[in-house]
Amino acid sequence: MSWLRVVLMSSCSIAGLVYFALEQQQTARPTGHQKEVPSSVLVAPAPAWRPLPPSPVPYAIAGASGTVASEAREHANGAREDTLILGRFGDFRYAQVSLVQGTGETAGSFYIDIVRRAARSGLAVAQQGQSRMIETKFGPVEAAPLVLANKGEQACQAFRLPDGSAAFSFQGWLCGSSAPDEAQLACFIDGITLAGGTNPSLKAVFARAERSRTEACGQGARTAAAVRPPARP
Numbered sequence: 001m002s003w004l005r006v007v008l009m010s011s012c013s014i015a016g017l018v019y020f021a022l023e024q025q026q027t028a029r030p031t032g033h034q035k036e037v038p039s040s041v042l043v044a045p046a047p048a049w050r051p052l053p054p055s056p057v058p059y060a061i062a063g064a065s066g067t068v069a070s071e072a073r074e075h076a077n078g079a080r081e082d083t084l085i086l087g088r089f090g091d092f093r094y095a096q097v098s099l100v101q102g103t104g105e106t107a108g109s110f111y112i113d114i115v116r117r118a119a120r121s122g123l124a125v126a127q128q129g130q131s132r133m134i135e136t137k138f139g140p141v142e143a144a145p146l147v148l149a150n151k152g153e154q155a156c157q158a159f160r161l162p163d164g165s166a167a168f169s170f171q172g173w174l175c176g177s178s179a180p181d182e183a184q185l186a187c188f189i190d191g192i193t194l195a196g197g198t199n200p201s202l203k204a205v206f207a208r209a210e211r212s213r214t215e216a217c218g219q220g221a222r223t224a225a226a227v228r229p230p231a232r233p
Helices: 004-028 110-120 182-189 200-211 217-225
Strands: 049-051 059-061 070-073 079-085 093-101 126-128 132-136 140-151 153-163 167-175 192-194
Touching: 004 200, 059 079, 059 093, 110 126, 110 140, 110 167, 132 167, 132 182, 140 182, 153 182, 167 182, 167 200, 182 192, 192 200
Parallel strands: none
Antiparallel strands: 049 070, 059 192, 070 079, 079 093, 093 167, 126 140, 132 140, 140 153, 153 167
């Protein structure tokens, strides 16, 4: 009968193990009173720039022969950027300049800054040459030959003035039927004027710039330096 005793003891052991496992499972199961852990929610950061409603533009471009479009936006830190657009891509005179009051973003490389701005305008940078400094009423401005592309290509000169000390900067491009030369670009930049801004520091920047203006970009020189239309066949 020893075999019967072994079978009974084995059965009891198995039953005990099953009961113990069921007790452990019941203990590990969460009760209805326990709070569920909320799922994490990913929130996108607010955009750094927000568009501003139409308002009087504080700048103007002297000698602009066509309509100058404008748009403005404000940075989260309070900086304001006004963009002036003369003509359209492909026109014999096409220009865009963005002027910033305050410190909007840390300036990157000249090439990267222009690529970003071109992309915002639906354009691509097909080529950018070596940069150099040119003299303007605002002081030395960085400039470089540039080819912008969309369905076609247009030769331009890119330029930028970072001026952290005055919390004022600008950058953009001037395009024509051929790439404008340094004199044409300098006179275009010298033609950027204040049209009604009330910011004292901004007024000081332009007052200082006007005192530094040379006769090289007087009225006659500015007219001669305008980007000429392509010759008729």
